[in-house]
Amino acid sequence: MATGKSGGRRHAHRVTGESAYVLHRYDWSESSLILDLFTRHHGRVAVVAKGAKRPYSQLRPVLLPFQRLVVAYSSRDEEGAEVHTLKTADWAGGAPMLGGAALLTGFYLNELLMKLLARSDPHPTLFDHYAATLPVLTAGDDAGVQAALRAFELVLLRDMGVLPELGVDTVTLQAVREEGRYALHAEAGVVEVATGEGGLRGAWLREAERALEASAQPEGLAGLQQVCRQALSDLKPALRGLLHYHLGTPVLRTRQLLMELQQS
Template sequence: MAARRFSEEPAFVLHRYDWSESSLVLEVFTRHHGRIALVAKGVKRPTSQFRPVLLPLQPLHLSWGGEAEVRTLKAAQWQGGHVMPTGEALLSGCYLNELLMRLLARDDPHQGLFDHYALAVQLLAERADAQQLILRAFELLLLRDIGLLPSLAHEGNTLAGLNAADPYVLVPDSGLRVAHDDDVHVLSGEQWLALQTAMDEVGPFVATLRACAGCQQALQPQLRGLLHYHSGVRVFKTRQLMLDVQAMSRPRGSPSVAGLAADPPA
């Protein structure tokens, strides 16, 4: 029986690591097959046609074959459309990749999520001033699409509808609850409902991004808690990298990162 072949599949490289002296294993996110592993044979050789193509945050068309857990890459072409994000936007894109690596199971297709990711990467390259909103929108849609986001229209324990005027907080293991006096980061019922409505639209990414605009500072730590809870990590590597970069570039005697109002991209 001949090995299965797949051709011209839209994909992005999420991560790569050594397989041998000349080859790499790629973790890629594909539109129709989800996250899969491919071995790129000979890719580290100077003459390899894959070397300038297999870069993260670039839309690709990939072809592969095989039935094993790690398939064999046969062809790779740059799809075009936008340039790679740079600077802090590049680190934000790497953060998106880390989220997908930690939260997506292999061979679990999410076509809608693939489209959200592709749009997020494009916007990071084009709109560096909107990084925070892009990240929040993607975090919400990622959690929703893989079934880890509770309803934002109901209280978690009682399933009662939200009161638009009341404050609520998102608790990782139980969903939304009415805020207590000592809760620091809260959103009104109206804001949570607006986020849920935006995610329910036919083209939800831009709508969700806009819904985040008025509440992203309070939303960020709540989503981060939910992401940490489900990924099993206390700090994402890309966020720690940004904290380290900020610490190295900060003049001696200036306030610490913890004391700054603005958070790093992740």
């Protein structure tokens, strides 16, 4: 909830009781941090956590990644201020900390959010899916983890407004043929490819579009993950191309680290 109070020339902007996750933290001084938060109602926000690095700070054990928090923050400037001041942060319960490979996978999600979402742009559905995806990363089922990642990438691209309608051939505006094969292009959309050129099956694209629509509700995410599990080998390169286009970079830091660990 956001509130405003007039005072002189400045406008006090305060948000209280907001659900949030820490995406990244930066040292600001010997005793303080700047945090990049993903909040449910206000999107990505930057806050200063004053004194959070001090040994006896109540904030120090709370401001950890992948832990759901309830925060309050404020600024002395207008609502569009770039950096706010964190007032309180409390653990909201939930899954334990990620570890091992799940930790790197979680940071991959965080890097996507930080690089693709603008500040102060609310994405409440995406926030709910992020919260629901984190526990899956610890399941120990590699195919399940990969399906969860692909489902989150689909929801992210759809929420950003850059994912074409999967069940429609963008060129002809006709429904994709169930027996056809299609590629996903950042600019051209869903395009049929010749036999032998790979791509995603038209039947799968139709099913995925229905699952995406159902995933507008958090309980529908499991269905989307199950659909993604059916096409992992084809879906991963297709979505990687879309993400790279919108990121403007071929390799993410977390993905590069995962590749290096796998090769070592």
